[in-house]
Amino acid sequence: MDKKKVVAPLVCHGHSRPVVDLYYSPITPDGFFLVSASKDSTPMLRNGETGDWIGTFQGHKGAVWSCCLDKHALRAASASADFSAKLWDALTGDVLHSFEHKHIVRACAFSEDTHLLLTGGMEKVLRIFDLNRPDAPPREIEKSPGSVRTLAWLHSDQTILGSCTDMGGVRLWDVRTGTIVRTLETKSSVTSAEVSQDGRYITTADGSTVKFWDANHFGLVKSYDMPCIVESASLEPKFGNKFIAGGEDMWIHVFDFHTGAEIGCNKGHHGPVHCVRFSPGGESYASGSEDGTIRIWQTGPEQDGSASNGPSQNIKDVVNEVTNQMRNVLIAEEEKTGAE
Template sequence: MDKKRVAVPLVCHGHSRPVVDLFYSPVTPDGFFLISASKDSTPMLRNGETGDWIGTFEGHKGAVWSCCLDTNALYAATASADFTAKVWDAITGDVKHSFEHKHIVRSCAFSEGANLLLTGGMEKFLRIYDLNRPDAPPREVDKCPGSVRTVAWLHSDQTILSSCTDIGGVRLWDVRSGEIVRTLDTKSSVTSAEVSQDGRYITTCDGTSVKFWDANYFGLVKSYEMPCTVESASLEPKYGNKFVAGGEDMWVRVFDFHTGEEIACNKGHHGPVHCVRFSPGGESYASGSEDGTIRIWQTGPLTQEENETAAAATTASTGKLKAAGTGAEEVSQKMEGFHIADEGKAKEEVTNA
């Protein structure tokens, strides 16, 4: 049995500079969507299943470091080196709100109900914007020990997670008090922090290590050494039996969550891999690279254990996927007014590598 099969990804072109962040929406009535952040200053929205380009968000004047979508994929948020974080209408591409900062904004995240936007960056502040009152001053948490690299919400928006570019560890903040309630210690600075879909685990990358933490009790569950310095890792959301990691050696690797054994090694990128993320159903995962491309890799056949677990749900799941394609076409039609910088360049086709 050849476990390390060769995967042929969908290759998504369009960005002219490195892709530094990726974010999948949950499954919506119109399918699920993928947004990408790039140093070329133009975030892009795609059909999450096929990788087909839907639209480009125009308005930033510097590299975009972070991006996210709300639960219904109706709004997008981006964090940029132009000292702003922006909230966009994901149907029309229009800017809804632009929040000025005093330095580079490195990360952003919508709250669960999408009524709050969390940002962090080089100012060493965490800011919480009330999107129902966008003109009101944000709430600021000013005790960050370094420049903020990543932010995330957990515990139904009662806790904030943040990491810094220049010091190790992940800090967990109580939203009500604004105080650090726990620090997850790491040797190196944390370049990626993801809260699992079920809220059970926090997945972090620091140096050559991928760690999994209990998101409720904050204990270290597992820690695996990787073959190279890794920038990003993502846990498979449906069963949690595998995780994907990417970094300096340009390869995208899949590992067994329970044993740390390498299951697959996908080659194709021509530069370091800056970000990896699983799709919401776990049927594929995306990688973004220094080479300016996004590659969408199929997870492949389920294991016997996964097949047994999924047997009852297979029919419903397949039906959803078919509906997702149709919904994405409808959304594409709705988005005819989407702002496009270079129509010829943007309407690229997604080709097989």
């Protein structure tokens, strides 16, 4: 591997057990934030840029499988093996509400308008809680065919995207009718499903494959075989020209989105990588591992491709060429003056 691709990450300690989920907030007036879920039962909030610890959410009595922030980064949510999902004040760390379930909760997601919280897990039931009326019974959506692994909102909260732990495919529910309207077929169970920041793509990881789907027409756009079984993948949000994937081999691999060619990889974790996510501006990406650490890697210039490096290098070449031409003219004039 090319030495220039070795990047020293910011290492974030604090969790005592494996880190299984990461979630970046959008960019807010106060910056952007990173929340992490761990089997140690305590989600943590960090500065998304520096990785500095801000606070720990204390209250769960079992492993936390999923975590998220609303778009303003004012509230957090978590899904746990203690049969509950919790809503937190991200500024104080206080529990705002605890939503009780009858089995392990594996996934949670805030709606785009921040008024709803979606949960799912071993009960195979999707629930939508109204955060303006947290004590009210949730709306229950048609049963999932298997235990819910991942959940996400699509199309301005009109569609729900979900995958299962025990079967392949990604299912799409129409929120209005509460029914499954389409299934995106995969051979293995989908362990990671991410909607791109611009809403164009759905990025999935299943087995040793990363796939990109059209988020509006649901056709398969690209499918790439990975060097190992991967658990998570994330598309760069600004240019959309590369993606990252992490899994069993403990490396975070960087690939060209258009060709699937590997353009970088980073090693530092001492256990399988469970989750990878790009920051909202694409300048860095985070990885969470079985080793209990979070690592934040800067997007190196060698990985930015022509989108960011090409123009600046071209300008440098032009400047150098003009400088050389001016130097040659001056030399020629000096020689002419000397001859006279």
